[in-house]
Each structure stands twice: as structure tokens, then as C-alpha cells.
Amino acid sequence: MSRFATWLVLAGLVLVVGTANYTIRDRQQVVDSGRPILLELRPVDPRSLMQGDFMTLRYAEPLFPNAEARSTLPRRGAFIVKLDADSVATYARLDDGTPLATDEVRLKYKLLDDRGTIRLGAESFFFEEGQADVYDAARYGVLHVDAAGNSVLVGLADEEKVLLRPAEDGPAN
Amino acid sequence: MTDERLPWYVKLVVGVGAWITAVVLMFLGGAIVFVALKFETGGALAVIGVAYLWMGLWIIRQPDRGLFANQLGVATAAAGAALVSGGLAAEAEEVWVGVPIAVAIAAAIFVVSSNRILQFLASALAAGFLVATLVAERTPYALDIVALATPVGLYLMLRPPERDITPAAIVLLLLFPLYSTFIVPDAYWVRDVQMGGWIARAIHMALFLWLVSLYWKQRTNQQLNQGVIAFIVAALIVCVLLPPGGSAALLIMTFAYVTGSTPFATLGVVLQTHFVIRYYYSLEMSLLNKSFLLMAVGVVLLVAWWYVERGRKQGGIHE
Amino acid sequence: MNIELPQTRDHSYWQLWAMRALLVLGASHLLAGIVFFFAYNWDDLGPFAKFGLLQAGLIISVVAALRLRIESPAGQTLLVAASVFTGVLFAVIWQVYQTGADAYELFTVWSVLILPWVIASRSSAHWFLWFVICLTAFTLYGGQVLVPLGVLTHDQLGIAVGVTAIVFLAGYELAVLAGCRWLGDRWLRITLALIGVGILFIPAMKFVFDWQGISQGITAFVVVAAGLSIVYSRLIPEFAIIAITTGFAAVVAMAIGARGVHEIIGFDDGTSSLITSLIVLVFWCAMLTAATVRLLNAMHAKMTSGNGDD
Numbered sequence: 110m111s112r113f114a115t116w117l118v119l120a121g122l123v124l125v126v127g128t129a130n131y132t133i134r135d136r137q138q139v140v141d142s143g144r145p146i147l148l149e150l151r152p153v154d155p156r157s158l159m160q161g162d163f164m165t166l167r168y169a170e171p172l173f174p175n176a177e178a179r180s181t182l183p184r185r186g187a188f189i190v191k192l193d194a195d196s197v198a199t200y201a202r203l204d205d206g207t208p209l210a211t212d213e214v215r216l217k218y219k220l221l222d223d224r225g226t227i228r229l230g231a232e233s234f235f236f237e238e239g240q241a242d243v244y245d246a247a248r249y250g251v252l253h254v255d256a257a258g259n260s261v262l263v264g265l266a267d268e269e270k271v272l273l274r275p276a277e278d279g280p281a282n
Numbered sequence: 283m284t285d286e287r288l289p290w291y292v293k294l295v296v297g298v299g300a301w302i303t304a305v306v307l308m309f310l311g312g313a314i315v316f317v318a319l320k321f322e323t324g325g326a327l328a329v330i331g332v333a334y335l336w337m338g339l340w341i342i343r344q345p346d347r348g349l350f351a352n353q354l355g356v357a358t359a360a361a362g363a364a365l366v367s368g369g370l371a372a373e374a375e376e377v378w379v380g381v382p383i384a385v386a387i388a389a390a391i392f393v394v395s396s397n398r399i400l401q402f403l404a405s406a407l408a409a410g411f412l413v414a415t416l417v418a419e420r421t422p423y424a425l426d427i428v429a430l431a432t433p434v435g436l437y438l439m440l441r442p443p444e445r446d447i448t449p450a451a452i453v454l455l456l457l458f459p460l461y462s463t464f465i466v467p468d469a470y471w472v473r474d475v476q477m478g479g480w481i482a483r484a485i486h487m488a489l490f491l492w493l494v495s496l497y498w499k500q501r502t503n504q505q506l507n508q509g510v511i512a513f514i515v516a517a518l519i520v521c522v523l524l525p526p527g528g529s530a531a532l533l534i535m536t537f538a539y540v541t542g543s544t545p546f547a548t549l550g551v552v553l554q555t556h557f558v559i560r561y562y563y564s565l566e567m568s569l570l571n572k573s574f575l576l577m578a579v580g581v582v583l584l585v586a587w588w589y590v591e592r593g594r595k596q597g598g599i600h601e
Numbered sequence: 602m603n604i605e606l607p608q609t610r611d612h613s614y615w616q617l618w619a620m621r622a623l624l625v626l627g628a629s630h631l632l633a634g635i636v637f638f639f640a641y642n643w644d645d646l647g648p649f650a651k652f653g654l655l656q657a658g659l660i661i662s663v664v665a666a667l668r669l670r671i672e673s674p675a676g677q678t679l680l681v682a683a684s685v686f687t688g689v690l691f692a693v694i695w696q697v698y699q700t701g702a703d704a705y706e707l708f709t710v711w712s713v714l715i716l717p718w719v720i721a722s723r724s725s726a727h728w729f730l731w732f733v734i735c736l737t738a739f740t741l742y743g744g745q746v747l748v749p750l751g752v753l754t755h756d757q758l759g760i761a762v763g764v765t766a767i768v769f770l771a772g773y774e775l776a777v778l779a780g781c782r783w784l785g786d787r788w789l790r791i792t793l794a795l796i797g798v799g800i801l802f803i804p805a806m807k808f809v810f811d812w813q814g815i816s817q818g819i820t821a822f823v824v825v826a827a828g829l830s831i832v833y834s835r836l837i838p839e840f841a842i843i844a845i846t847t848g849f850a851a852v853v854a855m856a857i858g859a860r861g862v863h864e865i866i867g868f869d870d871g872t873s874s875l876i877t878s879l880i881v882l883v884f885w886c887a888m889l890t891a892a893t894v895r896l897l898n899a900m901h902a903k904m905t906s907g908n909g910d911d
Contacts, residue, residue: 114671114721118680121717122663125687126656128714129694133652136698162642219701222749231699237642238569262699275644291841292897295848299890302855306886310879318872350891357887441604500606513623532626539619542610547618554626558633562640573637580631587623594620 139261143253146190146214147197147266148172148229150248163235164244164265171199172229178203179225187217187258195270197249215258231262240275247273290545297399303357304364304403307334311365324372331365334358335387342397352397359395360403363387367411378415384408392447402449409457413465422476425466425526429482431457432530433489436537440496456549458482459534462527463557482526486533490517493533497540509590516586523575523582525566528557621674625726628678632685639689639696648697655690659683663718677724684715684730703745708738725786732769732793739765756804760821763800767825770794774837787839794829794842801825802849809856819853826850838904844897851893858885 149169173179174188182188182203190198192212201213209215219228230252236244247265251272254260264272311330315321338359341351366387371380388404395401409431416424435454438447466477494514498507517536521529535550537543561572635658639651646654666679688711695707712734719731743758753761770793777784804818826846833842859882862868866878 114723115667117717117721118663118667118671121715121721122660122683124717125659125683125690125714128710129652129656129687129690132691132694133698136694136700140698223751226749228701230701232701234699235642235696237644238640240644260700262701288898288901289840289844291844291848292894292901295844295851295897296890296894298848299851299855299886299893302852303883303886303890306879306882310876310883313872313875313879317875348891349895350888353891353894354884354887357883357890440606496604496606501612535622539615539622541607542615547622551622558630562633562637569637569641570643573634573641576630576634576637578634580627580629580634583623583627583630585627587620587627590623591620 136261139255139259140253140263143255143259143261144214145196145263146192146216146252146254147195147249147270148252149197150250150265162238162241163233164241164247165233166231166250166262168229168250173227174200174203176225179220179227182218182220182225182227184220185217187215189213190216197270214254215256216252216254216260217258230260234262234265237275243273243276293399297402300353300356300360300399301403303353304361307357307361308364311361324369324374326369328366328369328373331362331367331369334362334365336362338362338400339391339394342395342400356397356400356403359391359400360407363391363404363407367407371411377411377418380411381408381415384411388450392445392450396446398449401447402453405450405453409453413457413461417465423478423481425462426478426481428458428461429485429526431455432533433485436489436493439537440541455534455537459527459530459553462525462530463553463560466527479526483521483529486526486529487518487521489533490514490521490536493536493540509593512586512589512593516582519582520579523579525561528554528561528579531557624674624678628682632682636685636689639693642696648693651693651697652690655686655693659686659690662686666722671722677722677727680718680722681724681727681730684718684727687711687715688734703741705738705741705745708734708741712738723781723783725784725789728773728784729789729792732766735769736762736766736796756807756818759800759804760817763797763804764821764825766793766797766800767829770797774832787841790839791841791845794833795845798822798825798829798846798849802853805853806856809853809860822849822853834900834904840901840904843900843904847893847897847900851889854889855886858882858889 149172151167151169172190174182187204189201189204189209190213191201191210192198192214198214198216204215216229220226221228230250234244234247234250244265246267248268249266249270250262251264251266252260253263266272311327311334315326315330319326335358338355338357338361341347341355341358344351347355363384367380367384370383371377373379384404385408388401388408391404392401413428415421416427421427431454435451435457438451439455442448442451462482491514494510494517498510517529517532520532531550531553534546534553538546538550558576561576562569564572639655662679662683666676666683669676669679671677671680691707691711691714695702695704712731715731715734719727740758740762743753743761747753748755748758770790773784773790773793801818801822805822808816808818826849829842829846833839862878862882862885866881867874868878869875
């Protein structure tokens, strides 16, 4: 075996492990220090490639700018949402550089198509196979958001804004 | 009139062409009966089918027929077989009626024609009616019933009778692997009908032992070969762990190895890949339990590989 | 029972085949089990336990591959295993931290990160895995970005995916020509051609039956089929690919016949035109099948007269 091949294999290992742990650290930071906000879900379950069972999330209308504002948005960017006392977010304004009030949070979005469909954060929630019943009660997506507007979905919450936990005894097999 | 030396996939291409032509011919039969003559019965369809069958067989028995006439004859006879069995089954309003009729027609075709494509299509038609009956009747233990076809097919492949019926043997051999991976996972009735499977597993175990013993006697000169034993142990464990659909393709691969058949080796690989993908989506048990079964199977096969490889390195290469 | 096994079997070839098959089957079932395990998304196993297990598996596979020599069958299989572990690891990261990233990003990251191992292992199976991951990444990118943005229509995406597969095939042939002899396995070439032609077959048939818009579907199919036929009959003789393209082309021609009959005579203009249409179509299909047999017979005779293939 050539020396080159050995080094190539080892370089590959460093690359994979490095990228993986960098990604993990990056996202764990958002989870650990990000500000929790609740996004109201719109009532909308298949099995994903390699990732198991999941629930598709669609967020409620008050989270999005109106059609007029949407047409001016760049494809990727951030806008500002306003939080109520329970941290439930609604759309406030475009991110025009003015400083944030204490009840405001910056949130990144992505325009999905030319009809103005917007994605905020995760569009699906993965859970252990057989736990679908638990998450039927979901009314809010719980996100942790950092100052730049990066978000990680940490769970789903019910009507009382309580984080849903998987059933302890696991699914009945 | 395909050249016997042509690779198997050419025969597959020709078979598909004949089958598409036969489907158009069936539409033609249906149009004649339902639209032109306005007979709204299955019996009338069967009458057209008899005419097709007679015409098709007559064409392919002509000594000076060209390639085109031959193709037309094969497709006409195949369409006839389907219309007769389908028509009579529709007349009786029972799917199972198609089974004995399709079997009888297939047998008759083997007697009067030596065309392998036609023989294959007629045998596949009979098998199709059998599967349709099992689905429609919600037959319990369907897996075990279909598994009975495998030993018959295997025996006919390994010991062809005087009259060559290889196409029927191929259909019998492939019936269970195709049925268990393509039909069963989608079947809506799996939940409340007992599908069986243990008899199918037992059949697969017996066939593994039989194939290996044949191989042992003829290829290893009676010498006790530990690699062969390692393979048997691995195969039996796999039969227990996986659903019978999972061991079916491995059996096909073993058959390919014992006889040295590239088409069956290719088919075995494709079927096993398909099985694993379908297994991911099947709901018979949780992904966690399925993952443990698959990992166990993988470990058993790898141990067998390691054991045989070690034996080869130590004792030089057998065979 | 007096059963004679065929005596024409090439014993050393099948011995090698059996050992390869046992190794590949064992490894693929074990890896499939690992994929299933993490897809189950077991709550009792915390995220960091999952990351740890997968990275341990990754490191063990790579170290074992180096110890067993990466050009041995076991070493190559272990590097393939490391590539699969990489995919599972990133799938789990995507699963634990749900950020709104698209699935295509997962497959893109996966295909880029394993490239060093794919190159180092010199295994056609590893290249095939890489090809499948790349094609999946491109298909998802098309479906999740290009189609919603209106860059491509759904049908055009199908054509683009099929053409991509053929581009990979061309890359493979160039690599073989450039001296990568270890890539010269027939199965990879045949499988790539089958996937490419099989994918392009769908938009071609759609075009024939829907007659929609522009004729890109049928054009792509015809160009690719003709190109493959020329390359694999004259430059790199490979009869299996000729049979595959001829077979698919015959079915497309049958469909064109059906469409033509419908346009000229009509299936829905009364009884006599319906029956005439069907009779014409029967003759057309039988004629095409006969022509296919004749063509393949002639090609096979011509291509096997020079070298003793099969």
C-alpha cells in the first residue's frame, strides 16, 4: 500500500471527525446559550431516508410578513419577531439594522420558491419510532436562537406551552 | 427463434417485447367482444382467447415462419392464454378459477410448442393467477403455501426431465422470492391474516442443506471441508433470524454458486438489496428490533467469511 | 436421485465470487442494521452517546482498514463501512439539531467528506456507493431548490438526473482509459448505463404519452441511447449495454407507435377505428420485437467473433 494512500485515508478521517465535531459544537452552542422562543404551528407522517419517523412542521400565519413585504425579501436573510410574555413569537418587522428591543429576536429565514413560501428553522421534527401519539398534542415548535438568528429546534410544546417528553415506557412492541 | 447462445438478458428483452404485444392483443380481444360485438360477458372473452390460442400456436408451428411471424404467434398465444383463464374466472366471478385453467393451458403449451418465451409467459400467467387468488381470498399461511414452489423449481432446474421445462422451473424458483419481497410487504391484509413463514423458513433450511450436500459430494471429493460446515451453520442461523423473504434470495445465490449461473447470481444480489430496502419500510416490527436482527445476520455471515478465509490461508486453496 | 451439477463451471471464479459475496453480504447486513438502529432514533440513548458510538465505529473501521491493508477485500470493505458510518453520523447530527437545513445538504456534505477514502480504496463498489450518494444529493437539490425556484420543471429534473448518471459513466470510462485498471469491473459500467438509460426512459415515455411542451425528454433519450450504442459497439465492446439500450429504445418506439396510431387513426373514434388502431399496433409491436431480436443477434455475433466474451 502506498504511503500516499495511507495519508489520504488518515486525512479523510481527520476531515470527517473534524467536520462532524465542529458542526456538533456549533449547533450545541445555539442550544445551550440561545434564547428560547415558541413558534405557533399550523395543523398539517412519513419515514425519512436514513433518519426514521418524523412530523412535518408548518408554522402559523402571524409568524410571516404579509405578501407585500415578502415580495421584497432577498432569498436568504433574517427578520425580527416579537415575543409575548410566554415567548410566543409573531412577525414584527424587517431587519433594517435598528437595535433590537428586549422583546425582539432576530430569526433567519429562507425563501423556498418563487411564490413566496418561507421557511423558518426546522421544517420537520424527528422522534423515536412509535412515539407519534405523544407529539399529536404539539401546538408550538420550541427553538433556541442565537444573536445572529441561527436556530435549532429543541422540541415541541403543547397548548399549555409545556415541552412534550417522549413516553417513558417506550412504544408497545 | 432466439439463438440459444445469446445471453439471458437478451431473452429478457424479447420476453418483455412479446408481453407488451400480448397486452395490446388482449385490448384488441376486449374491444372486439365488448365494443364491436357488445357481449358483456367473460365467457365471450374466453371464446376470443381460444381463437387466439389456436391461431398463435398454429403460427409458431409453421416450419417456414419468419422472425416477425414467430413474435406475432408467441404474443397471440400468450394473450389467448390470459384471455381464456381471465375470461372464465370473470364468468365464474372467482379468481381461483383462473389458476387450474392457466395451469392446464401452460401444460398444453409445453406439449405442443418448444418456444421458451411462450412457455415462460404461460407459466408466469399461472403463477400470477395463483398469487392473485391468495391476495383476493386473504388466504392464511400464504407465505408457506407459496414457499412450496421453491423446492419443486429447484429440483426441476437441477434434474430436468426428458421434456425440457426449464421456463416453468425458473418461474417456480422465482415465485417465492418475488412474492415475499414485492407482494407481501404491500399487502393490506398482513395485519389481520396469519401469513405463516415458519414452514417457509424450514423449507429454505432443508434446501440449503440439500444444495450444500450436493455440492459437497460432487465438488469436494468427499473431503470434510470446514468451510462448507461454516456456511451451513451461517445459512441456518440466517433462515431463523430473517423473515423468509430474506433467506429466499440467499438461497438463489447459493444455487447460482453451486451451478455456476451468472443470471441467478445477479438476480440474487438484486433481490437481496430490494429485500433490505423494503424491510426498512415494513411495519411488522420496530426499526430497533429489525436493526438487531440485521446486525446479527451481518455478524454471522462475517464470521463464516472469516472462518473460511482463515481455513483457505492455512490449508492452501481447496477445490 | 441422480443429480449431476453442471461440469462447465469455472471453479476458481466461483470460489472467488462466493468469498466476495459472503464478505459483502455480511458487511451490508451489518451496516444496514446500524442504519436501522440510528433511524429508530432511540430516546434512551442520548445524542452524545450516539455521536460517540458512531465516531468510535468510524475510527475503528479506518484503523482496521489500514492494519489489514486497504487494497485487500477486507480493507476495502472496512473503508466502505467508514463511508457509511460518516453518512449515518451526519444523519444523526441533522436529526439531533434540527435547523431547517435541507436533506440535500446532508448528502452533499457526505459525498464530499468521503471522497478521500473513495479515491484511496481503489474499489469499484466504493465508487458506486459514492455515485449513488452524489446522484441522491443532486436529485434532492433539484427537488428542494431548483424545482421550487422554477429553474427546472419536474420533468427537466428527471432528464438532468439521467444525464448526470451518464456523465458519471463517461467519467468512469475516461478514468479507465487513463489507466485506472482496477476500475475495470464490467458490472459498474453496466449498472451505470442501466441507471442512466432507465431514468431517461421515464421522461421519454412521458413525452410520448403526454405530448407535453418541448421535446427534451425524447431528445435526451435518443441522444444518450445513440451515443451509448456507438461507444459500446465500436470503441469499448460491451454487448450488455447494447442490449439494455436496444431494449429500452424498442419500448419507446412501441409507445411512439401507439401515439402515432392514436393521432392518425384514433382509439376513440368509433368501433372500426378502435379495432384498426389496435391491429396496427399489434403488428408494430411484434415487428419491433422481431427487429430487436434480429439486431441483437447480429450485434452479438459481430461482437463475440473477435473476442471470447461471456
